[in-house]
Amino acid sequence: MPGFQIPSISFTVAWWRRGVVAVLGAVALGAVAQPQQSLEQVSRDWLQGAVPQGGQSQDLPLRMEVEIGRLDPRLNLAACARMxxxxxxxxxxxxxxxxxxxxxxxSRLWNVFLPVTVKAWGPAWVLSNNVSMGETLEMQDATQSEVDWAAETASVIAQPEDWVGQTAARPMMAGQTLRQGMVRPPLQFRSGAQVKVLAVGNGFVVTSTGQAMAAGGQGQTVRVRMDNGRIVSGTVNAQGDVVVGQ
Incomplete structure (x- = not known):
């Protein structure tokens, strides 16, 4: 039987960010293709159907681009009436x-895996210059550009308020897209510092002090060793206090 040969093909569709979640649930079982279709056509038709054509509003629309790769050229698949x-x-x-x-x-059933690249083009912030670890980012340090959100596993930081005023978690190079894990809040205190601990409950707040077991910035969770030796975990607030409880 002649083998299937599939060239690399690509197509684009409009996709909203929330559509990603819908796709992952909707395509789990797949859809049966019509008889006599080629493997290339089956793959393309299925992918076009799996990608929602908009339908859910989102502030940051993404332009999807799907590239279908090639099967292993050593495969020699038997003809198939239904895939x-x-x-x-x-x-x-x-x-x-x-x-x-x-x-x-x-005449002979088979199961193959086809490489696919899904690109998600949308607005993001790209560094204009090199940034040293610990340096505070300012608005002029990055410019907005269209990038492939799916190029890396870490999520894109799309809003300027989520990175302006933050500090670099590691050295970064000009041209890099700002993503989760690359920035962190400025440190409110360092490891070993005495910090105020606020134990918050229903209608009460108990204030005490303890020793921070790690450096902490606003919004981060840190552990504190209290004067009695007990270790508590809480969230750093804007004033640099560690809030324990609700």
């Missing part, structure tokens, strides 16, 4: 991934 694409366990339609296609009707 079913599906999303393998552990795979996501995001970044470099894969889909599976199985033959349901043919």
């Amino acid at each position: 079913e694409p599906y999303l393998p366990n552990g795979s996501k339609l995001w970044g470099r991934t894969r889909i599976a296609i199985r033959c349901l009707e043919g």
